[in-house]
Amino acid sequence: MTLKLEVVTPKGRILDRTVDEVSLPGALGEFGVLEGHIPVLSALRAGVLSYIDKGKTEHLAVGGQGFAEVGGEKKVLVLTDLCMTRDEIDADMAKEELADAQSSLDTYSGHADDTNYRRLQQQIEWAEARLALLDH
DSSP states (O other), X not given: OOEEEEEEETTEEEEEEEESEEEEXXXXXXXXXXXXXXXXXXXXXXXXXXXXETTEEEEEEEOSSEEEEEETTTEEEEEESXXXXXXXXXXXXXXXXXXXXXXXXXXOOSOTTSHHHHHHHHHHHHHHXXXXXXXX
């Protein structure tokens, strides 16, 4: 039982692999996909995408703007704005970005539904996703 997993960013195809299982950070919560999964289209949140390939679990950090499409043809297509492997992550930079964004959000005087507030939230979530990947 296998699935074709494809991860694409604006910079191009990051991953194109046949895998056994995929776990995705959906906007409404994490969900897993095995062969035979019903077709689904889900918005993504920043988090860790995991997949199992020949018994070995691999992980990627994915950004918060994107979608995952589970197709009837045994395919999972992930379109995301950002994607990093563990080796690409600078832990100190991610921690600094997290602290800066949290500090800015703590002193933010705008409304929770405006663009700047959402941008700060996305920066926090992306930094947290990269740090979470380092813990896997």
